Amino acid sequence: MQNDYAALCRVLADISAGADDLIRREVSLPPENIPCVIAFLDGIVNKELLNAGILTPILQPEPYCAEKSPADIRERLLRRFLCVSEVKTLSDGEEIRAELYTGGIVVLAAGMEGALILRLDGFMRRDPGAPLNDRTVSGPRDSFTESLPGNVGLVRKKLPDPRLRVRKMLCGRRTRTNIALLYVEDIAPPERVREVEARIRKIDIDGILASGYIAQLTERTGGSPFPTYREIERPDIAVAALLEGRIVVLCDHSPLALSFPTIFPELLQAAEDYYEKPTAGTFARLLRWVCFFLAISLPALYVALVSFRPEILPYDLLVTIAGLRSEVPFPVIWETLFIEFAVQIIIESALRLPEPLGQTIGVVSGIIVGQAIISASLATPMVLIVVALANICTFCIPSFSLSVAVRILRLCMVFPAALFGIFGFSLSWMFLLVHMQSLDSMGVPYLAPFAPNVPTDRKDAALRVPLRDMLHRPRSIGCTNSRRARR
Amino acid sequence: METHSLSTRQYGALLTASAFGAGILTLPRYLCAAAGQDGWVIVLLSGAVMCASGLLYLRLCRRYPGLSLPAIVHRALPVPAAFLSCLLLLCFFLITAASSIRVVTEVTLLYLLPNTPLWAVALVYVLFILYALQGGGRGVGRFCEMTGFLLPLSFLLLLPSLQGAQATNLAPALTCDPSALFSALPMASYSFGISLLVPVFLPLTEDPRAAGRATLPRLLFVAAAFVLICLLAVAVLGADTVSHMLFPVITLYKSVTVPVIERLDLFFLTLWTVLAVRPCLNFACAAVQLTDGALQKRVPHRGLTFAVGGLLFLLMLAQSDIILTIRIIHYLGYGYFLLGILLPILCLLSPRGRKEPSCD
Numbered sequence: 003m004q005n006d007y008a009a010l011c012r013v014l015a016d017i018s019a020g021a022d023d024l025i026r027r028e029v030s031l032p033p034e035n036i037p038c039v040i041a042f043l044d045g046i047v048n049k050e051l052l053n054a055g056i057l058t059p060i061l062q063p064e065p066y067c068a069e070k071s072p073a074d075i076r077e078r079l080l081r082r083f084l085c086v087s088e089v090k091t092l093s094d095g096e097e098i099r100a101e102l103y104t105g106g107i108v109v110l111a112a113g114m115e116g117a118l119i120l121r122l123d124g125f126m127r128r129d130p131g132a133p134l135n136d137r138t139v140s141g142p143r144d145s146f147t148e149s150l151p152g153n154v155g156l157v158r159k160k161l162p163d164p165r166l167r168v169r170k171m172l173c174g175r176r177t178r179t180n181i182a183l184l185y186v187e188d189i190a191p192p193e194r195v196r197e198v199e200a201r202i203r204k205i206d207i208d209g210i211l212a213s214g215y216i217a218q219l220t221e222r223t224g225g226s227p228f229p230t231y232r233e234i235e236r237p238d239i240a241v242a243a244l245l246e247g248r249i250v251v252l253c254d255h256s257p258l259a260l261s262f263p264t265i266f267p268e269l270l271q272a273a274e275d276y277y278e279k280p281t282a283g284t285f286a287r288l289l290r291w292v293c294f295f296l297a298i299s300l301p302a303l304y305v306a307l308v309s310f311r312p313e314i315l316p317y318d319l320l321v322t323i324a325g326l327r328s329e330v331p332f333p334v335i336w337e338t339l340f341i342e343f344a345v346q347i348i349i350e351s352a353l354r355l356p357e358p359l360g361q362t363i364g365v366v367s368g369i370i371v372g373q374a375i376i377s378a379s380l381a382t383p384m385v386l387i388v389v390a391l392a393n394i395c396t397f398c399i400p401s402f403s404l405s406v407a408v409r410i411l412r413l414c415m416v417f418p419a420a421l422f423g424i425f426g427f428s429l430s431w432m433f434l435l436v437h438m439q440s441l442d443s444m445g446v447p448y449l450a451p452f453a454p455n456v457p458t459d460r461k462d463a464a465l466r467v468p469l470r471d472m473l474h475r476p477r478s479i480g481c482t483n484s485r486r487a488r489r
Numbered sequence: 490m491e492t493h494s495l496s497t498r499q500y501g502a503l504l505t506a507s508a509f510g511a512g513i514l515t516l517p518r519y520l521c522a523a524a525g526q527d528g529w530v531i532v533l534l535s536g537a538v539m540c541a542s543g544l545l546y547l548r549l550c551r552r553y554p555g556l557s558l559p560a561i562v563h564r565a566l567p568v569p570a571a572f573l574s575c576l577l578l579l580c581f582f583l584i585t586a587a588s589s590i591r592v593v594t595e596v597t598l599l600y601l602l603p604n605t606p607l608w609a610v611a612l613v614y615v616l617f618i619l620y621a622l623q624g625g626g627r628g629v630g631r632f633c634e635m636t637g638f639l640l641p642l643s644f645l646l647l648l649p650s651l652q653g654a655q656a657t658n659l660a661p662a663l664t665c666d667p668s669a670l671f672s673a674l675p676m677a678s679y680s681f682g683i684s685l686l687v688p689v690f691l692p693l694t695e696d697p698r699a700a701g702r703a704t705l706p707r708l709l710f711v712a713a714a715f716v717l718i719c720l721l722a723v724a725v726l727g728a729d730t731v732s733h734m735l736f737p738v739i740t741l742y743k744s745v746t747v748p749v750i751e752r753l754d755l756f757f758l759t760l761w762t763v764l765a766v767r768p769c770l771n772f773a774c775a776a777v778q779l780t781d782g783a784l785q786k787r788v789p790h791r792g793l794t795f796a797v798g799g800l801l802f803l804l805m806l807a808q809s810d811i812i813l814t815i816r817i818i819h820y821l822g823y824g825y826f827l828l829g830i831l832l833p834i835l836c837l838l839s840p841r842g843r844k845e846p847s848c849d
Contacts, residue, residue, distance in 0.1 A: 429617060433620060435635060454498070
């Protein structure tokens with residue numbers, strides 16, 4: 003037994019040689035003064051809890067002293083660590099090393115077999131505040147944080163169903179990031195659960211730093227700009243997804259959950275749609291669909307009309323545009339691309355800067371630079387309006403990943419429109435539709451319930467019917483238990 | 490090619506979508522030249538032929554459930570006849586698709602891009618078809634299903650042209666020589682070539698029985714729509730004018746004088762462009778499916794698709810002018826009679842086919 007203790011001490015010594023942040027405390031377990039070692043990494047352990055829950059109890063004198071058998075020493079230590087909820091015993095050096103690096107506290111005692119691993123995670127964590135993107139007026143205002151157990155807890159609190167399954171796995175050879183797979187057993191289709199789990203288990207990478215890594219590594223859509231997953235910031239949306247038979251993936255250190263499978267109409271839905279009356283929800287959704295179309299099309303449509311078929315425009319507007327255009331030395335495509343690039347640069351810089359500075363940049367660039375561009379006749383006010391409107395429409399899209407895709411597609415659409423006019427524009431949309439219908443998310447067609455047509459699912463796609471009429475879960479997902487409500 | 494099953498709805502959308510393309514754009518011109526104001530009677534007869542052909546193929550598919558068209562033909566006919574039939578079918582699909590692309594390209598050039606070279610526009614169409622074919626039969630079915638709403642929309646947009654209709658343009662009715670009607674029948678039948686798609690796509694459906702039941706209503710709908718459009722073209726423009734027009738249906742759209750809509754004729758054209766590219770796509774897909782079935786997956790799907798795309802482009806460019814294309818289209822009608830009526834009858838009557846037990 004002494005050898006075991008000595009071997010594990012050598013393991014700790016090994017670790018400390020390459021980790022200056024390893025704290026090693028040697029104490030004696032009273033009353034026989036059995037040598038003990040407590041080791042942990044600084045910064046990821048709650049020191050206050052460590053002092054109160056481990057160091058203080060270990061040094062307390064004990065009135066009763068039993069035999070010094072290995073099991074007895076472990077028992078005595080465990081009795082002292084009653085206030086520590088997560089305790090396990092390990093004897094493999096590599097496993098102990100892994101636990102230590104992920105925030106475990108290692109307790110070794112002479113004569114004890116293996117090491118006790120206690121967890122008092124004390125890494126700086128923020129409270130679940132209001133979500134950054136998906137804000138609501140009438141809905142709950144909590145959001146996921148970077149803590150996986152906390153996030154699972156948030157979901158469990160909202161869905162205290164015993165059939166909610168949580169499957170944990172480790173991903174990332176070096177980061178050993180904890181991943182949790184959540185689904186409701188009697189709702190989620192088992193073949194989809196297996197598919198998601200298999201794809202996550204297949205990931206072989208050194209590090210998983212955020213849920214975005216998992217999203218990208220489980221996708222099979224090649225170079226498509228469209229996300230086939232939904233990033234969820236709010237626990238209520240995650241629970242709604244679980245109740246629809248989807249699988250939610252939570253990743254440690256990431257405040258975003260992922261939901262699979264995801265269909266395109268979902269990316270244009272927001273939590274608020276369900277918390278308001280169906281008319282309001284439907285109106286907001288239709289508005290977002292229109293915004294999606296305009297965000298992609300406006301600059302391309304402007305280029306196509308002005309370059310190829312200006313006679314379609316009302317006469318007065320045409321004269322105004324022609325007058326303004328006469329002062330600009332560039333063709334309309336360069337003018338549009340120039341403004342589009344300028345706006346994209348402003349958006350990117352505003353995103354990277356601290357909030358007050360970002361707002362200032364927005365105002366300065368929007369008003370001062372915009373005015374200067376017009377005065378210098380580098381672009382017409384019409385292009386500025388079109389591009390600005392297209393960008394505002396982009397911000398109406400609730401999914402950040404989809405809005406990024408829209409920004410890229412908007413630029414791509416301008417070229418065929420400049421080459422072939424309205425014909426190029428309409429053909430680009432056809433290419434886009436064919437591309438979108440070729441996508442699927444974990445085996446579910448991306449454009450469901452439109453292609454393939456699933457009439458019952460259309461109740462909650464572009465429209466939002468009253469909740470009492472949503473009697474079934476989405477059929478396109480293939481839930482095992484499809485009925486969700488009765489009249 | 491991997492199995493791409495189609496839903497009954499997708500199969501139905503695919504059939505309907507295949508009908509409204511180059512055929513309907515050029516058909517009224519030919520009909521009016523052949524039978525004046527009674528041209529619609531030819532459409533009615535051709536529609537009946539199409540339904541008969543569809544029913545024959547349905548019966549054939551029921552006799553050999555789950556088999557592709559080449560497999561059915563090889564079971565029913567002797568090897569040389571089966572090989573020749575498959576080759577003819579492939580040629581029919583390829584030439585139909587190429588001619589359709591040519592017509593759509595001409596419409597685009599005439600009304601949308603007068604200064605663009607023909608090959609550039611045709612290349613864009615072929616690239617689109619190639620891209621869409623990557624999804625296989627199901628991808629094409631989904632695309633047709635998704636754009637299915639365009640058809641009723643296009644009919645709705647045709648309605649305002651009714652205000653210029655004159656009943657006298659249709660009179661005197663049924664005065665045409667019956668021999669003229671019957672001699673024009675095979676050529677008009679080209680526009681109803683969709684019944685040849687039934688045996689190609691029916692085996693791909695998830696529920697062939699339900700798809701089989703949906704076939705006849707679709708064919709009847711197509712026939713009725715064709716009759717109505719031909720009647721409308723004659724009633725609005727007059728038989729004489731229609732017989733001298735290259736694309737009477739487009740002229741019908743342009744004859745709309747309702748404010749606002751009148752200004753948006755460009756969008757009608759764009760709408761028709763989208764509608765008309767679907768038959769090209771569907772026939773090209775049929776060609777890929779047929780070759781795939783005949784070669785029994787020995788050539789990768791992508792390779793086949795590119796080969797079909799290349800052939801389509803070459804066949805399209807080989808047609809020196811649009812008049813030649815229209816002539817080819819009309820002669821394809823005879824091919825349709827051969828492959829749409831004679832082939833299924835031969836397969837059904839063949840003693841080899843009767844001996845063979847049905848196989849799943």
